[in-house]
Amino acid sequence: MLARRLGFFLLASLSIAASSFAGTVRIGVLSLFHPTELTVGPASQSVLVLEVAHRRIAVREGSDARLRVADGRVECRSGEFVLIGSMVRGEIQPGGPAAFTLSVPGRISREYQGSLEVSVRDGVLVPVVVMDLELAVASAVAAESSPGAPPEALKAQAVATRSYYFAAHRHTAFGFCDATHCQFLREPPGATSPAMIAAASTRGMVLTYRGKIVPALFSASCGGRTRSLRDAGMAPQGYPYYSVACEYCLHHAPRWKTTLSLENDVDIQSGPGTEAWRLRIDRKLGWSAIPGNHYQLNAQGDALIIQGSGQGHGVGLCQLGSAGMAAEGKAFQDILNYYFPNTSLADAADAESSP
Numbered sequence: 001m002l003a004r005r006l007g008f009f010l011l012a013s014l015s016i017a018a019s020s021f022a023g024t025v026r027i028g029v030l031s032l033f034h035p036t037e038l039t040v041g042p043a044s045q046s047v048l049v050l051e052v053a054h055r056r057i058a059v060r061e062g063s064d065a066r067l068r069v070a071d072g073r074v075e076c077r078s079g080e081f082v083l084i085g086s087m088v089r090g091e092i093q094p095g096g097p098a099a100f101t102l103s104v105p106g107r108i109s110r111e112y113q114g115s116l117e118v119s120v121r122d123g124v125l126v127p128v129v130v131m132d133l134e135l136a137v138a139s140a141v142a143a144e145s146s147p148g149a150p151p152e153a154l155k156a157q158a159v160a161t162r163s164y165y166f167a168a169h170r171h172t173a174f175g176f177c178d179a180t181h182c183q184f185l186r187e188p189p190g191a192t193s194p195a196m197i198a199a200a201s202t203r204g205m206v207l208t209y210r211g212k213i214v215p216a217l218f219s220a221s222c223g224g225r226t227r228s229l230r231d232a233g234m235a236p237q238g239y240p241y242y243s244v245a246c247e248y249c250l251h252h253a254p255r256w257k258t259t260l261s262l263e264n265d266v267d268i269q270s271g272p273g274t275e276a277w278r279l280r281i282d283r284k285l286g287w288s289a290i291p292g293n294h295y296q297l298n299a300q301g302d303a304l305i306i307q308g309s310g311q312g313h314g315v316g317l318c319q320l321g322s323a324g325m326a327a328e329g330k331a332f333q334d335i336l337n338y339y340f341p342n343t344s345l346a347d348a349a350d351a352e353s354s355p
């Protein structure tokens with residue numbers, strides 16, 4: 001009874017199935033923090049049920065459970081109960097709002113909707129949120145878009161984001177991460193937010209090329225012309241992408257200048273202009289060293305001066321150019337047709353079932 005008063009108690013056997021049905025997406029969250037400890041608790045008016053090795057703990061509102069790495073497994077501690085297993089699964093009891101708060105103590109706390117799976121990999125906890133695909137789309141649109149982006153640009157982003165979640169494959173332990181490596185994702189936006197409306201008004205809509213869903217790439221600003229995969233030195237497979245002029249970006253993309261030491265910083269022989277070269281230098285010198293792929297090189301003595309404009313790889317949808325088109329009155333279909341030539345819009349359910 002003490003436990004009940006404190007807000008947690010052990011439950012009998014009934015097991016939580018690993019949910020991976022169509023319509024959900026598995027997002028590895030908070031991975032940039034490499035957590036070895038996490039706390040998780042239910043949002044208001046909910047009960048969070050945690051299952052570890054076929055035993056279950058219910059965590060009530062106002063309480064939480066602490067997870068940590070213990071001998072390569074997950075230790076889950078809530079009140080007087082300590083359970084250890086290779087995986088902790090968490091689900092909000094039916095009836096409540098399906099939201100829980102996940103925190104890296106002292107670092108970050110976020111609220112998610114969906115179910116939770118936490119395992120251990122390479123000595124750190126790997127939390128994965130299994131969330132409704134459309135909610136993930138709205139969350140990524142909110143996190144990836146500039147404040148004040150026009151509604152039609154948000155809709156174009158929503159279709160690109162959804163297509164990416166359907167067709168890209170970037171991780172083995174889960175579907176996607178919550179960082180810019182895949183798509184940036186934070187908490188779900190409000191029910192009446194522009195991102196939620198953009199997702200709802202394009203619900204289920206994806207980009208296809210020759211009947212297959214395109215894992216639609218996008219970047220902040222191309223600098224004046226987008227790139228094909230070949231231009232960016234990326235392996236062509238499926239949709240090749242096309243280089244299109246981006247008039248708005250040409251005049252409005254942020255300009256930048258970087259000076260690198262030819263001696264220490266740069267291997268000039270292997271691939272300036274490619275995305276791999278840019279990422280190699282940025283990993284070494286910081287992510288603002290070469291912000292985008294639209295630039296000119298100028299060697300002076302042992303210095304390499306790089307002047308460019310735009311941010312990101314410049315392949316696919318250009319967010320700045322898209323906002324410019326939307327401000328001119330173009331619809332999201334026009335924007336997608338422009339940045340993804342030779343693609344069609346389709347319902348994901350039909351595109352998925354096509355051979």
Ligand SMILES: [Zn+2]
Pocket residue numbers: 170171176177178179181182183
């Ligand atoms: Zn990723």
Ligand SMILES: [Zn+2]
Pocket residue numbers: 221222223224225226246248249250318319320321
């Ligand atoms: Zn552009």
